[in-house]
Amino acid sequence: MRRSKLLYVPFWATYVFLYLPIVVLVVMSFNSGESAYSFEGASLRWYGELAGDERIRDGLVNTLIVAAGSTVIATVLGTMLAVGLARHARSKLLDAIALMPAVLPDLVIGIGLLVLYGALQFTLGLYSVVLAHGMFATAFVAAVVRTRLTGADTSLEEASRDLGAGPVTTFLRITLPQLAPGIIAGALLAFTLSLDEFVIAFFTIGNDDPTLPIVIYSMLRFGVTPEINALAAILLLVSFTAVIAGQRLTKIGERGPRAQD
Amino acid sequence: MKSEVKARPVSPARGRRLGALVFLSPGLAYLVVLMLVPLALLLSDTVFQRGRFGGIVYEFTTENFERLLDPLYLNVVVNSLKLAALTTLIALLLGYPTAYLIAQLPRKWKTVALVAIVLPFWTNFIIRVYAWIMLLSGPGLVNSGLKALGLGPIEVLYTEGAIVTGLLYSYLPLMVLPLYAAIDRLDPQLREASANLGASAFTTFRKVTFPLTLPAVMTGSLFVFVPSFGNFVIPELLGGSKSIMVGNLIRDQFLKARDWPFGATLALALVVALVLLLLAQSWMARRA
Numbered sequence: 373m374r375r376s377k378l379l380y381v382p383f384w385a386t387y388v389f390l391y392l393p394i395v396v397l398v399v400m401s402f403n404s405g406e407s408a409y410s411f412e413g414a415s416l417r418w419y420g421e422l423a424g425d426e427r428i429r430d431g432l433v434n435t436l437i438v439a440a441g442s443t444v445i446a447t448v449l450g451t452m453l454a455v456g457l458a459r460h461a462r463s464k465l466l467d468a469i470a471l472m473p474a475v476l477p478d479l480v481i482g483i484g485l486l487v488l489y490g491a492l493q494f495t496l497g498l499y500s501v502v503l504a505h506g507m508f509a510t511a512f513v514a515a516v517v518r519t520r521l522t523g524a525d526t527s528l529e530e531a532s533r534d535l536g537a538g539p540v541t542t543f544l545r546i547t548l549p550q551l552a553p554g555i556i557a558g559a560l561l562a563f564t565l566s567l568d569e570f571v572i573a574f575f576t577i578g579n580d581d582p583t584l585p586i587v588i589y590s591m592l593r594f595g596v597t598p599e600i601n602a603l604a605a606i607l608l609l610v611s612f613t614a615v616i617a618g619q620r621l622t623k624i625g626e627r628g629p630r631a632q633d
Numbered sequence: 634m635k636s637e638v639k640a641r642p643v644s645p646a647r648g649r650r651l652g653a654l655v656f657l658s659p660g661l662a663y664l665v666v667l668m669l670v671p672l673a674l675l676l677s678d679t680v681f682q683r684g685r686f687g688g689i690v691y692e693f694t695t696e697n698f699e700r701l702l703d704p705l706y707l708n709v710v711v712n713s714l715k716l717a718a719l720t721t722l723i724a725l726l727l728g729y730p731t732a733y734l735i736a737q738l739p740r741k742w743k744t745v746a747l748v749a750i751v752l753p754f755w756t757n758f759i760i761r762v763y764a765w766i767m768l769l770s771g772p773g774l775v776n777s778g779l780k781a782l783g784l785g786p787i788e789v790l791y792t793e794g795a796i797v798t799g800l801l802y803s804y805l806p807l808m809v810l811p812l813y814a815a816i817d818r819l820d821p822q823l824r825e826a827s828a829n830l831g832a833s834a835f836t837t838f839r840k841v842t843f844p845l846t847l848p849a850v851m852t853g854s855l856f857v858f859v860p861s862f863g864n865f866v867i868p869e870l871l872g873g874s875k876s877i878m879v880g881n882l883i884r885d886q887f888l889k890a891r892d893w894p895f896g897a898t899l900a901l902a903l904v905v906a907l908v909l910l911l912l913a914q915s916w917m918a919r920r921a
Contacts, residue, residue, distance in 0.1 A: 382730040386805065390753050393764035393802070396774055400767070410772070449660040456656030460649050469661065473668055477863040477907065479880055480900050483887050484671030491674060507667040510660060539652065568757050570866065588759045592766065592870060604760045611756045619748055
């Protein structure tokens with residue numbers, strides 16, 4: 373196949389565009405000076421300042437609380453929803469409702485919840501964010517688990533029923549273990565989405581202690597400090613490691629049936 | 634176990650209904666209360682009046698919809714459409730060749746190239762915006778580069794260009810992935826046949842490759858356009874206060890102006906616009 377050399381221009385432009393800001397961020401995080409713009413010398417000064425910053429530490433703890441809480445809700449309810457929709461009630465309308473939180477703009481979800489919590493006279497706080505994140509994460513977990521259910525073999529479940537196991541035993545012993553990889557993938561997705569989520573949290577947190585993305589957002593509005601560079605570098609490292617580990621894990625998972633790959 | 638073996642078998646239909654009730658009701662109740670009820674509240678707010686001190690006065694009015702047509706607000710909507718469309722166009726111009734070349738790479742490099750496309754997408758959204766504040770601001774890298782070329786300095790942060798850059802940076806991966814999936818699936822024999830019949834590389838692209846990947850072009854464009862159109866964080870942090878987009882307007886109605894009915898009306902307009910786009914996309918995908 374012939375391909376024009378000209379095509380390499382946008383190709384490399386894309387990668388430079390995607391990685392230039394990241395490289396600059398990481399380099400500047402090791403800056404010894406006060407400036408976020410000129411590099412004065414290498415040091416770990418800003419990592420030290422970061423470790424001592426209570427706002428950041430509290431934000432991180434709040435973020436983890438929200439992510440953990442919403443992941444538990446979403447994993448349980450999303451899995452049940454997926455099983456129910458695939459096995460018990462086929463309905464286009466219910467499918468659409470289960471997928472809607474994943475499609476609606478986050479801004480609309482955020483203001484909708486603000487209005488709802490207002491109408492219920494609900495005091496906003498971390499738990500209102502947990503409920504909000506749990507809601508959209510439920511849609512993602514249900515969608516992921518659903519992909520494992522459609523096209524899955526139901527003969528094991530039928531065999532279990534024929535051998536006299538009740539529906540509860542069949543679900544716990546047969547269906548659930550079969551779904552485990554999908555449930556784990558869904559839970560990981562829910563956790564990651566919650567960690568990163570800003571808009572919905574912004575509308576539903578009220579005056580409570582903010583989550584980490586909100587802390588960073590309010591720091592940005594008062595100007596740039598190299599401390600954020602250090603934080604960014606750490607977050608980048610964490611998410612890069614998680615993505616690459618996830619990639620490796622799915623590869624190992626796939627290796628079984630097609631070893632010739 | 635024993636009691637279950639003895640238990641009278643439930644009729645399949647009844648079992649299914651019971652299963653549906655047990656499995657579906659908690660999740661659906663949750664989604665109804667936290668998603669459908671808020672949407673219904675927003676929808677009903679659009680026909681009511683704002684109270685003098687915020688809040689809502691439950692008297693019917695069409696005033697909120699009339700205000701939508703006020704040139705002041707209409708301009709913001711048009712401006713958002715323009716910026717989101719520009720972002721989508723640039724994403725397509727960068728993303729198509731990128732996806733095309735990734736699809737031609739040897740298997741091993743393909744995975745690396747694809748992971749490299751999605752990696753930035755999995756880092757914190759606010760951090761990604763922050764990186765551009767740093768690069769674009771007065772003494773930042775962009776102006777240093779211009780200075781080295783004997784140009785500048787120019788104001789780049791707090792311009793519409795900065796907004797488009799931020800939107801592009803945030804959503805470009807969403808353009809590349811569906812395009813890659815579609816191009817990778819294409820049968821290479823089609824292009825070979827076209828070349829054998831004497832078509833130039835460009836004619837082959839125009840007449841064979843591009844039409845076959847048109848649904849993916851639509852999908853990718855939608856993935857970029859939708860979050861760009863309703864965004865308020867990027868216009869605020871990179872655009873300053875000068876140029877606001879529809880997302881900022883909605884945010885301000887809820888958190889600053891305390892005019893919830895008008896904010897809800899703007900949100901309804903946003904959702905209606907997006908639904909129309911989705912319908913247009915699925916209609917075009919079916920025709921293709």
